[in-house]
Amino acid sequence: EYMNKKSKTFLALILASIYRASSQNFDLQGKNLNISFGILWNLFKQVIIIAGISFVFSVGLRGAGLRIEYLFFNLLFWFFFAEVVNTTVSLKIEKSYLFLNSINIYNFLFSHIFRLFIQWFILLLLSLMTFFILKLQIPVIKILYSFVGVAFLAQIYACIVSSILHDRDFLIELHQFFMQALFFASSTVVPISILPEEIRDILLYIPLVHLQEFIKSPVTGIELSYIDVTYPILFIIFGSVLVMPGLFFKGKRIYASIKR
Numbered sequence: 658e659y660m661n662k663k664s665k666t667f668l669a670l671i672l673a674s675i676y677r678a679s680s681q682n683f684d685l686q687g688k689n690l691n692i693s694f695g696i697l698w699n700l701f702k703q704v705i706i707i708a709g710i711s712f713v714f715s716v717g718l719r720g721a722g723l724r725i726e727y728l729f730f731n732l733l734f735w736f737f738f739a740e741v742v743n744t745t746v747s748l749k750i751e752k753s754y755l756f757l758n759s760i761n762i763y764n765f766l767f768s769h770i771f772r773l774f775i776q777w778f779i780l781l782l783l784s785l786m787t788f789f790i791l792k793l794q795i796p797v798i799k800i801l802y803s804f805v806g807v808a809f810l811a812q813i814y815a816c817i818v819s820s821i822l823h824d825r826d827f828l829i830e831l832h833q834f835f836m837q838a839l840f841f842a843s844s845t846v847v848p849i850s851i852l853p854e855e856i857r858d859i860l861l862y863i864p865l866v867h868l869q870e871f872i873k874s875p876v877t878g879i880e881l882s883y884i885d886v887t888y889p890i891l892f893i894i895f896g897s898v899l900v901m902p903g904l905f906f907k908g909k910r911i912y913a914s915i916k917r
Contacts, residue, residue: 666759670768737777745815762908796875813896820903844869864889
């Protein structure tokens, strides 16, 4: 019964997260009908943006080594990572929720991240089906492996940064600039192989770089000796140790602010 109550609470928080993310301008209302298409728009607008950017880069910079077969998924992984991080870091905990015995900082944040994982996994499956229909050769297994890796990296990074920057609006805004810089440093668009060795050696400390480059080799036919997919795994293992303590202290600060 205890686990059943926890499951229902988690599901309720996921539904609340879906409602928060849905655009209310896309509701279809009738006499006995109220259907929200907001979550569907929130789902597909990302694909439209990613497809548009991929087409522009792959066609406009033809010959620069940018192939739509991996560029699309590089961008999809980045948008997924960025949305998890940005929305989690800036997510305001509704303090009224915390007065309920079944809701805490852990299931509140994890339900939000889990909703994003499901949303982007659906987008990934639809994208893979589209590429299959178009008969474009893509490394499906490597893409799925990288997606899971990005999901764990995003969750760990988002929870740790959210704990550090809790309710510090100025620092949260500064972090947005850091994320923009990380986009160019993560090998999403700019292949790491074309960068000077001094810069490349620094960027290889970013685990996301290894996952982004991992899916390119089956398409380009080039294996980079300095790309190691075990590095993100080690980062995930060690980073996981910091998540729960970080959220614990974040929760302590929230409850302390409630008591004032």
